[in-house]
Amino acid sequence: xxxxxxxxxxxxxxxxxxxxxxxxxxxxxxxxxxxxxxxxxxxxxxxxxxxxxxxxxxxxxxxxxxxxxxxxxxxxxxxxxxxxxxxxxxxxxxxxxxxxxxxxxxxxxxxxxxxxxxxxxxxxxxxxxxxxxxxxxxxxxxxxxxxxxxxxxxxxxxxxxxxxxxxxxxxxxxxxxxxxxxxxxxxxxxxxxxxxxxxxxxxxxxxxxxxxxxxxxxxxxxxxxxxxxxxxxxxxxxxxxxxxxxxxxxxxxxxxxxxxxxxxxxxxxxxxxxxxxxxxxxxxxxxxxxxxxxxxxxxxxxxxxxxxxxxxxxxx
Amino acid sequence: xxxxxxxxxxxxxxxxxxxxxxxxxxxxxxxxxxxxxxxxxxxxxxxxxxxxxxxxxxxxxxxxxxxxxxxxxxxxxxxxxxxxxxxxxxxxxxxxxxxxxxxxxxxxxxxxxxxxxxxxxxxxxxxxxxxxxxxxxxxxxxxxxxxxxxxxxxxxxxxxxxxxxxxxxxxxxxxxxxxxxxxxxxxxxxxxxxxxxxxxxxxxxxxxxxxxxxxxxxxxxxxxxxxxxxxxxxxxxxxxxxxxxxxxxxxxxxxxxxxxxxxxxxxxxxxxxxxxxxxxxxxxxxxxxxxxxxxxxxxxxxxxxxxxx
Numbered sequence: 279x280x281x282x283x284x285x286x287x288x289x290x291x292x293x294x295x296x297x298x299x300x301x302x303x304x305x306x307x308x309x310x311x312x313x314x315x316x317x318x319x320x321x322x323x324x325x326x327x328x329x330x331x332x333x334x335x336x337x338x339x340x341x342x343x344x345x346x347x348x349x350x351x352x353x354x355x356x357x358x359x360x361x362x363x364x365x366x367x368x369x370x371x372x373x374x375x376x377x378x379x380x381x382x383x384x385x386x387x388x389x390x391x392x393x394x395x396x397x398x399x400x401x402x403x404x405x406x407x408x409x410x411x412x413x414x415x416x417x418x419x420x421x422x423x424x425x426x427x428x429x430x431x432x433x434x435x436x437x438x439x440x441x442x443x444x445x446x447x448x449x450x451x452x453x454x455x456x457x458x459x460x461x462x463x464x465x466x467x468x469x470x471x472x473x474x475x476x477x478x479x480x481x482x483x484x485x486x487x488x489x490x491x492x493x494x495x496x497x498x499x500x501x502x503x504x505x506x507x508x509x510x511x512x513x514x515x516x517x518x519x520x521x522x523x524x525x526x527x528x529x530x531x532x533x534x535x536x537x538x539x540x541x542x543x544x545x546x547x548x549x550x551x552x553x554x555x556x557x558x559x560x561x562x563x564x565x566x567x568x569x570x571x572x573x574x575x576x577x578x579x580x581x582x583x584x585x586x587x588x589x590x591x592x593x594x
Numbered sequence: 595x596x597x598x599x600x601x602x603x604x605x606x607x608x609x610x611x612x613x614x615x616x617x618x619x620x621x622x623x624x625x626x627x628x629x630x631x632x633x634x635x636x637x638x639x640x641x642x643x644x645x646x647x648x649x650x651x652x653x654x655x656x657x658x659x660x661x662x663x664x665x666x667x668x669x670x671x672x673x674x675x676x677x678x679x680x681x682x683x684x685x686x687x688x689x690x691x692x693x694x695x696x697x698x699x700x701x702x703x704x705x706x707x708x709x710x711x712x713x714x715x716x717x718x719x720x721x722x723x724x725x726x727x728x729x730x731x732x733x734x735x736x737x738x739x740x741x742x743x744x745x746x747x748x749x750x751x752x753x754x755x756x757x758x759x760x761x762x763x764x765x766x767x768x769x770x771x772x773x774x775x776x777x778x779x780x781x782x783x784x785x786x787x788x789x790x791x792x793x794x795x796x797x798x799x800x801x802x803x804x805x806x807x808x809x810x811x812x813x814x815x816x817x818x819x820x821x822x823x824x825x826x827x828x829x830x831x832x833x834x835x836x837x838x839x840x841x842x843x844x845x846x847x848x849x850x851x852x853x854x855x856x857x858x859x860x861x862x863x864x865x866x867x868x869x870x871x872x873x874x875x876x877x878x879x880x881x882x883x884x885x886x887x888x889x890x891x892x893x894x895x896x897x898x899x900x901x902x903x
Contacts, residue, residue, distance in 0.1 A: 384834065386894055387891065582604075585697070
């Protein structure tokens with residue numbers, strides 16, 4: 279393993295921002311894969327997953343288990359600058375680096391950061407980013423493919439190799455066209471976004487679960503010999519198949535009865551919204567279908583018109 | 595009449611309200627004109643326009659034919675808490691239009707705003723710059739809407755009209771969505787974030803009245819500014835910082851520079867050195883100038899419109 283610096287940026291009053299990668303294999307190897315942990319400062323779990331992945335890949339390298347004709351890049355954080363001061367976005371102008379791809383090396387600061395990262399990973403055959411969703415909450419760990427172009431169909435099939443329970447296909451909105459995942463596909467990289475359950479807290483058990491999935495994928499694609507435990511037969515769903523449960527009539531305290539991953543039956547109470555003044559139940563959120571909790575709002579407070587749950591219907 | 599366009603209950607004893615002031619003239623029927631501002635919570639120049647326009651219209655309702663709807667705050671929580679975006683929501687609100695009535699609260703809100711404005715005869719969406727840059731009054735037009743909007747833009751009393759290239763990511767703005775829905779919408783940029791420049795506000799207010807007069811809705815007085823410059827992307831140069839430090843402008847905003855003229859310097863307070871001297875790459879109008887001193891490599895310092903005498 280070599281620790282390499284992919285990009286640096288001078289900053290006023292602080293040390294330069296450095297985007298560092300763990301590099302395995304020859305720089306000019308004919309096959310390559312990149313794993314990007316965080317582009318936002320609160321993606322702590324994503325950064326932790328990559329840090330431990332580097333440790334596991336280093337051990338595999340010492341034992342001669344990495345492919346000789348392949349290069350692996352693992353980049354725990356593309357935005358340590360925000361992480362070190364507890365900010366999610368770029369602390370100066372609150373722009374989101376993951377809305378700046380493919381970047382522009384003569385443009386604004388976050389465009390330059392995105393360009394610096396993208397230049398290092400854009401020619402990889404496979405790209406895995408560990409993102410977080412724009413709505414705060416917990417997800418059932420899954421892999422998603424943004425359906426950008428023709429390569430996406432093949433990527434959807436390859437995504438089974440992670441062994442996560444769900445592979446989600448997403449039709450991109452206009453604001454998706456500046457993400458890392460989308461632009462990887464424009465450059466003909468098979469691109470996958472892995473959404474781990476947590477974002478701004480570390481859960482060692484689920485971190486290992488995600489690493490196992492990434493190593494299963496690397497094993498299937500011939501980058502590393504790994505017999506990661508477990509793995510599921512993936513169910514493919516389109517994001518539009520998910521059934522939203524929203525707080526329609528009230529805001530207040532959010533009192534949740536179920537966790538992401540649980541099976542729920544039609545009519546089951548998922549949560550209640552209690553009045554912020556006297557605590558009485560203002561709204562009961564029930565499952566409209568029998569299925570599995572795919573996403574759950576986790577904050578203790580909830581606004582009216584908030585998507586509190588996303589369910590995968592058990593029967594399509 | 596103050597009307598509520600959208601209401602959502604917040605957790606503890608409060609509602610998020612988007613309100614508009616519907617001013618109906620007594621001069622007879624006429625067009626509906628929508629004036630929108632406050633999509634970005636740190637852009638306050640439009641607040642003055644909302645105030646001044648409502649004040650002038652209310653004092654002369656007999657001169658108004660039709661309706662003027664004024665929406666001062668599409669992002670009330672952002673304005674209230676000095677944030678560009680909406681608190682607890684990741685996306686720029688102006689990347690969520692036309693919204694989704696069944697989506698998250700922010701998208702439900704933008705859908706309600708969109709539905710309320712849709713069908714107006716014309717809409718003006720007033721932005722300021724962010725806190726980092728100072729802008730001359732200008733109208734920005736997506737090239738896809740240029741044929742319809744370029745003839746209307748000079749009426750707003752701006753200094754120039756910038757016709758820019760279309761970009762997929764901009765398809766989720768309020769203006770793009772309304773123009774796609776058949777409501778002609780002009781985007782105004784003027785001034786600087788978190789401040790109000792009354793001179794610009796008065797000009798824009800007169801410009802809106804001039805536009806209303808053009809549509810047959812206003813019979814009162816208004817000031818007409820000289821014809822603006824109409825430019826395209828190729829005529830605009832961007833000057834970005836190459837070094838970190840403090841930017842000290844040396845050229846005056848809204849003046850014409852000659853090629854090679856010093857726009858400003860970047861200084862290092864620790865060493866006492868000037869680390870960069872920023873010069874104009876072409877002769878032209880300095881229409882954007884950095885207002886916030888701290889810069890990183892890449893920070894936008896200035897924009898210059900070329901081929902100006």
